[in-house]
Amino acid sequence: MDYLDLKQQLLDKIKANGGWVNAHAHFDRAFTITKENFHLGAIDFQKKWALNQKIITESTTEQIYDRMALATERMIEQGVYAVGTFIDVNPGVKDRSIKAAEKIREKYKGDIIIKYINQTLQGVIEKQAHEWFEVGADFVDIIGGLPSKDAGHESEHLDIILAAAKKRNKMIHVHVDQLNDPTEHETELLTDKTIEHGMQGKVVAIHSISVAAQPKEYRTALYKKMKAAGVMVVANPTAYIDDGRKEIMVPSHNSATPVDEMVPEGIIVALGTDNIADLHKPFTDGDMWIELRVLLEACRFQDVNELVKIATVNGRKVLGIE
Numbered sequence: 001m002d003y004l005d006l007k008q009q010l011l012d013k014i015k016a017n018g019g020w021v022n023a024h025a026h027f028d029r030a031f032t033i034t035k036e037n038f039h040l041g042a043i044d045f046q047k048k049w050a051l052n053q054k055i056i057t058e059s060t061t062e063q064i065y066d067r068m069a070l071a072t073e074r075m076i077e078q079g080v081y082a083v084g085t086f087i088d089v090n091p092g093v094k095d096r097s098i099k100a101a102e103k104i105r106e107k108y109k110g111d112i113i114i115k116y117i118n119q120t121l122q123g124v125i126e127k128q129a130h131e132w133f134e135v136g137a138d139f140v141d142i143i144g145g146l147p148s149k150d151a152g153h154e155s156e157h158l159d160i161i162l163a164a165a166k167k168r169n170k171m172i173h174v175h176v177d178q179l180n181d182p183t184e185h186e187t188e189l190l191t192d193k194t195i196e197h198g199m200q201g202k203v204v205a206i207h208s209i210s211v212a213a214q215p216k217e218y219r220t221a222l223y224k225k226m227k228a229a230g231v232m233v234v235a236n237p238t239a240y241i242d243d244g245r246k247e248i249m250v251p252s253h254n255s256a257t258p259v260d261e262m263v264p265e266g267i268i269v270a271l272g273t274d275n276i277a278d279l280h281k282p283f284t285d286g287d288m289w290i291e292l293r294v295l296l297e298a299c300r301f302q303d304v305n306e307l308v309k310i311a312t313v314n315g316r317k318v319l320g321i322e
């Protein structure tokens, strides 16, 4: 009997289908973990946002460029065809990530397709934050969002970024339902807002993990609505598989984007590394195979052809390449 080497089979098929697509990352803050800050990894999620903001705010354009270059080269080494990376644009870092991003695109233009997306770590509502959001929106290929940074005003946050994307005829990537917590309903809100703004087929939900913590009836109805609105999803498997223990009762599941349910419902799901070697994910090294492996294990999703699509063509779709 011949042993079926499934890893090799997947890698071969991924190559034959155009190569990996890393559909979600934050290259400008990759490799910011140091001997001095590693111990801060234990603090909570929201506090890490503030620390990350401090690191980025204190970075020079050259430091940001070096980090982005290292991350980009790590992608090229693995045969990544295209990457979608967020870059911070806000009153702290101002346009330094934009300047670094321009140089990166020029340097690697023959080697990899890079789509930039603006991270809104200070929200989009406060006056100065909004001004920098508009600067970022003009520069990037895809408009980015993080509604939980405008907590209590998530709808307004989505209205602002959807209108900005529509005005510029750009797609939109939004961090939603990240905490594996049933009190979050951001994917649903994003889907409703997609329909309200007439942005069907142009909206991508990043994470949507908390959907897995909802009752089956809710999930099924949401998938139908997402499919109808053409809302796509990016799963970043290692980014939140380490969700901490909680004393809440939810349907049993792993802390992962429920690809095993979304794909059969016809929802386009792509794959991303998210944070690489920073305060959020000090051990993540940007290895695409590890991300795909964790995704298939976390959801027990073993459909080889669909896994290949998740790693390749679906990534091109969420980045607007095809």
Ligand SMILES: [Zn+2]
Pocket (backbone or CB within 6 Å): 024, 025, 026, 086, 175, 206, 274, 275
């Ligand atoms: Zn992210």
